[in-house]
Amino acid sequence: MRILIYGMGGMGGIFHRFFENRGYFVKGYDLNPDRSEVSYGEIDGFDVIFLCVPMDEIENALEDIARKNRSALIVDISTLKNLAIPHLERLGFDYLSIHPMFGPDSEIGLSNIIVVHESGREEERVILEEFRRAGAIISHISVEEHDRKMAEIQGTAHFLLFLFALTLRGRFGKAYHYGSPIFLVMHKLASRIINQDWRLYYHIQKNAEELRKEILENARVLDEIMKDERSFKGLVDELREEFDDYRDSTIVLDAYKTTVNAEGIDMLRGYIRAIDSLVLRLIEKRVEAGRKVAMEKLKLNEPVEISHVEDVKLRELVTKTELNPVMVSEIFERLMKLTKEEEYRILGVRKKVAVLGPPGSFSEETALKLVGSRLPLIYQSKVEDIFLAVESGKADYGIVPIENSLQGTVLQTLDALLRHDVEVFAEYESEIRHNLVAKKRLPLRDIEVVYSHPQAIAQCSEFINNYLPHAEIRYTRTTSEAIEMLDDRSAAIASELAAKLYRLQVIKRDIQSLTSNRTRFYIIRRSGGSVNGDESLTCLFFGVDDRPGALYRVLEVFYKNGINLRKLESRPAGTRLGDYIFFAEAEEKLGENIVEEIKKRTTFCKVAGFFRKVDRLDVFTG
């Protein structure tokens, strides 16, 4: 989906950043060439055009667009719909008409977005879903109702602020030092709208002429009521029934302090104190919201950690500030961690599990199957890092692939298992289903590039050779990293979970070469964990002298004790060429005497774990 922002002013800038941060192809066009990224001649190459010009310019702009591109979906964001919709209808555009109820430098999260018209196109669904995911509150009303409501909402608020300014004009100058909190906030808001484009506020007031008459009438009525104590009390009692939510209004007022131009050491100290206590209150609010999120996730059975959402959030935050991006990311990561800890506490989750990430990987899919979906996951980009996370205590458990029915042993896992102070305590076998996914529905012949992890590519080679012989293969470190590379002409091989998480289209399901493509995972923990008693398997490393029969003498121990070996691998010892270390899996929990016997016959022996097959992993106890 190619998005053009038509009019790169305050609102255009917001939508440009919003969609760019989410990985969309976005360009800006403006009459002012300094703000333009494409020329007028190029506007035909876009599927969606966000119309972000001032209301007086909407008609001209739509005429210009119609000359070049009639097929794009127009997104109208105008404040008043009677100024935009007749032109959209007349010119026969497909259009989505919304009213973002926020100004140019506001945050979209928790902002209201009113939808007044939809055309039914797929792009609309995607756009509204992105807003919803960013935490905007979306509601639907008719065009007529919208303009009526705007008279009540914006017409009233702005009129009263202008009235406030008009009444106080010349009385205070810049003497803010004796202002009360409410006065100061109103003064600030009046100044805000007075300093914006007067045409916008003129249109809003033009739409509110009827309502202004009511305001003036009410002012007279109020004046009369206020002359009499009892009637005033009566009015207040009545109003209280409707205007009852003043919770946290102090936060609104205290937030004003952060906007003060503090000067001099004493005032600056006070300023910083005010900011710190506000920041603390806001952090508490964030954590409180996390608790509620946990309860919601419990209802929906969703994972606590959806790191890619956090990545998007971090990226967006960093683009909004001039401060050191690394430090800002760190602070917010800590904040997210604090919130998440609270979520885990509410859910009763005690253990953290490290898996191969980013989210959407097959390892994550496996982890979710093992623990149910309420799982605190730590995503690592390499197998080695999972071992490090477990060894250092950052994660309680790690889930690592040990072998795949098509590709055989995962050597990084073997090598790491030998070197790190961790042990295997369980194994889990998972059926791996690969899917061809893309950003949108795409005929196979239009797929120019396929991204995925080398193993996934290998496992789907038959499908690729038969159906995508023309496509270029590009390897990525993980399957989900492949997803991040996607554009409109490429596809990735990924799990069903990844398709769901990243809202991708599944073009073809189950494209792996064998109908049964299974991967066995080890579940590891720090060495020295308590043995359960029902372990039925052992994995171990050993080395033998470089002489005939040395390996045979070790295998003899298994043979004599009637123990079946289901896996035997040799790995270079890393000392000199020809020196090997063996890795074996025995289908029994080896007793001490057997381990002793093996030790006698080897130059080195390390039991990497006594383990058992599991289909659940408990993260709620201990």
Ligand SMILES: NC(=O)C1=CN([C@@H]2O[C@H](COP(=O)(O)OP(=O)(O)OC[C@H]3O[C@@H](n4cnc5c(N)ncnc54)[C@H](O)[C@@H]3O)[C@@H](O)[C@H]2O)C=CC1
């Ligand atoms: N400012 C606000 O708080 C809100 C505004 N809106 C609506 O958003 C729209 C845009 O408002 P702002 O971003 O505040 O305006 P703005 O004045 O900040 O930006 C408008 C941009 O459009 C460009 N422009 C003007 N005529 C053009 C034309 N014919 N073709 C191409 N570019 C043209 C201008 O050069 C400017 O860069 C308006 O319809 C407004 O009602 C909606 C919600 C809030």
Ligand SMILES: O=C(O)C(=O)Cc1ccc(O)cc1
């Ligand atoms: O909150 C207000 O009323 C504003 O002043 C910002 C604003 C202005 C115009 C809109 O269409 C939406 C929001």
